[in-house]
Amino acid sequence: MTTYTAPVVDMEFIFQDILDLYQYKNLPGFQDTSPDIVSAILREGAKVTEEVFHPLNQSGDAEGCQWQNGEVTTPQGFKQAYKTYVDGGWNGLTADPEYGGQGMPYVLGLAINEMLVSANHGLAAYPGLTQGAIEALQAHASDVLKQTYLPKLISGEWSGTMNLTEPQCGTDLNLMRTRATKSTDGSYRLTGTKIFISSGEHDITDNIIHLVIAKTEGGPDNLKGVSLFLVPKFLPNGAGAPGERNGVRCGSIEHKMGIHGNSTCEMIYEDAVGYLVGHEFKGMRAMFTMMNAARLGVSVQGICHSEASYQNAAIYARERLQGRSVSGVKNQDQAADPIIVHPDVRRMLMTSRAFNEGARALALWIALQVDLAEKLPDEKARQDAHDLLDLLTPVIKAFFTDKGYEYTNTNMQIFGGHGYVVETGMEQYVRDCRITQIYEGANGIHGLDLVGRKLPANGGRAAQLFLSTLQSFIETHRNNAAMAEFIGPLGQAMDHLQQATLWLMENAAKSPDHAAASSMEYLSLMAHTAMAYMWNRMALAALNGMDSGKGNQKFYRNKLITARFYMARMLPDILSHLERLKSGADCMMALDAEDF
Structure with missing residues (x-):
């Protein structure tokens, strides 16, 4: 049985100092x-x-979600x-x-999200x-859609x-086949199939609101013809409660390596009623609001599994007796010393700890830019916050999840x-963490996004x-001797x-291959x-202090x-990254495709 303690003290330190x-x-x-209110929120979130x-983490993994006749049942205890x-x-x-x-x-909110996922x-x-859906609707939906759906989602x-x-396209949405046809009442009818939809069907809430990317008639058959639609599982009735069942159903759930407690669904849209979010043919702009929020959330998930597994590994290392310290017996009253005395065990624990604490601080600093980009009164300051957010979001999504999996x-x-x-x-943490490198854009895509778009944008x-x-x-x-x-x-x-x-x-x-x-x-x-x-x-x-x-x-x-x-044992990795970068693409691209 695993244990978890929310890192409240570390979060308080980051927020205040x-x-x-x-x-x-x-x-x-x-x-x-105020410090008191923030501490109270963090401590209540920890509870x-x-x-x-x-307490439901391992049992939820063992039981998993069950699909039958289009309906999904979540593990026992999840709904409560x-x-x-x-x-x-x-x-x-x-x-x-x-x-x-x-x-x-x-x-x-991102700090609380770390606790939840951990x-x-x-x-x-x-x-x-749901948080991503809320942000997309707040930013792009009409007032009518906001009034109808935001209170229930919030x-x-x-x-x-x-x-x-x-099924035929992931990152390359030019290949999308889902279509939306406009009706005389201004709504749309959506037909198509979407896969890998997290939380697509379940028994936890009374209604599920799908934000769906689709192509509309009359637009180009590529990303420029994409629009975003709101498609409810149940169409709200006059009282705002779930009414008639819409033309969307769960065709199956995936049998996955990890996160068994979450339903990952194939969603089938058959003449489903949908409502345009934002402007026609501007769907990717609206969806990116949701995706960017999700990518920040996923970056933290790398920290979550590393943190939770570190906590349990540290407890085990202090308790597990095995061998003797190379520098002399540490536990005179026992037949062996706890394994935490061994330098290699310390190496593993310290590496994870240094990543967790450094990544948490960096993630929260970047998350603060979300607030500042929206709320600062000075236009230049808002632009600076937005620029840092755009530049560093793909960086931490890929790096945190790659390293989070490694250290888990x-x-x-x-x-x-x-x-x-x-x-x-412990093996559950490894299985659950693996998806973070894949969803919300496989990590290699974020590398391409960084060097191909974010780095040269606006002249660098x-x-x-x-x-x-x-x-x-x-x-x-520079002249602070203690900081040298x-x-x-x-x-x-x-x-x-x-x-x-x-x-x-x-x-x-x-x-282009070099980049x-x-x-x-x-x-x-x-x-x-x-x-x-x-x-x-x-x-x-x-x-x-x-x-x-x-x-x-x-x-x-x-x-x-x-x-x-971190400075002595982890930062030197930059030397190898620089040397590999300078080697370019020639040795990587030399083999003919058929020789692989």
């Missing part, structure tokens, strides 16, 4: 973000995740746990108060997709999904053979802003990132540099130890 969240009290949604969600969650108002934490939400900052990924996915009475993938697998290794059996729960404005942010921090603290061990490696990382950027600029023009072949190396290099920046900020805060003699001194000490480990 790194992000200085309370400086934004003049912005909408931040008025109630729900630790006491309600996590979801009710506890929505009754507590958690589903509307960051949503617009005009439609029943609490209007709290997005960044706070505790129970399968269960957390049901409200998780309250959690109804849930939402995102429908893009079809490493944490299972600490259990040895016991990690490979079902009872300990976002990348220049990111580098200048780092350079400003370095210059400000952190500032030096950050400066070197920034130099390597600039070298990589220049190499891409010079060689991509020669052959594509080096895209994931470049993404990893940027991610490590961004993580080093956040570790510098955390080290500075910890040093200041120790100098003040106030606060949790042990916490500050441990934060500095972990920062040093």
Whole structure:
């Protein structure tokens, strides 16, 4: 049986000492973000995740979802746990108060989302997709659609999904076949099949609201002809309650490697009534609102599994007796020492810990840009926040989920053979984490997006802003002797990132394959540099905390130890990323296709 403790203290540290969240009290949604209120929200969220969600994690995985005659039954306890969650108002934490939400900052919602997924990924996915639907409708839907659907979605009475993938197309939506035909009453009729639809059918909510990408008549047969539609499972009646069943049904559910507690469905649309969201032929713009929110959420899922598996591995390492310490017996009263004395076990634990804490800080800093891009009064400041968000979202989606899976697998290794059996729960974390590298865009796509779109956009404005942010921090603290061990490696990382950027600029023009072949190396290099920046900020805060003699001194000490480990043992990976990047595409593309 696994255990989970929400990292509330670390989140409080990030909000107060790194992000200085309370400086934004003049912005909408931040008025109630005093340290006491934020701490109360985090601690109440921890109770729900630790006491309600996590106890169902292993049982939900073992039971899974059951499909019969188009209906899906979720694992025992899921429906009641979801009710506890929505009754507590958690589903509307960051949503617009005009439609029943609490209007709290997005960044706070992402912290709660980390807790939910860490505790129970399968269960957390049901409200998780709804959040993306809420954001897409808030940004693009007509007032009529907003009034009809947002209150129900925000309250959690109804849930939402995102429908893009079809059997013949995933990333390449030019191949989409789902069609929407306009009716005389202004609605549309949708026909087609979508697959891999998370939470597409279930028994948790009274209605399910599908956001569906489809092509309409008269438009080009490519992405420029795509529109977004709202398709409810049940059409609301005059009282706003679920009424007539719509022409959408679940054809089957997938039998998956992991997240068994969440239904992943084939959805069949047969002359289903749908309503246009936003403008015709502008569907991808509207869907990207939902996808970008989902990609930030998925990036955190990499942290979630690494964090949850780390917690259990650390407990096991302190308790499991095996062998003796190479530096001398540590446990005189026992026949063996606990395995945490062994340097290689420490290596595995420290690597996961340094990733978890650095990635959490970086994710929350990027999530803060969502709030600032929308709410800051100064147009240039809003643009800067938006640029950082656009640049770094593909970076953390791919890097966090790749590394999250790697370190989750490493944490299972600490259990040895016991990690490979079902009872300990460690193999479930590995299985559940694997999907994060695939959905919301397979990670290689994000590398291509970074070097092909985000990096050159607006003349490289976002990348220049990111580098200048780092350079400003370095210059400000260059003469701080206590920070030298952190500032030096950050400066070197920034130099390597600039070298990589220049190499891409010079060689991509020669052959597009060079940029594509080096895209994931470049993404990893940027991610490590961004993580080093956040570790510098955390080290500075910890040093200041120790100098003040106030606060949790042990916490500050441990934060500095972990920062040093990241700089010494993890940041040097940038050297290999740079060398591989510079090797280009020739050795990668030399074999003929038939020789594979």
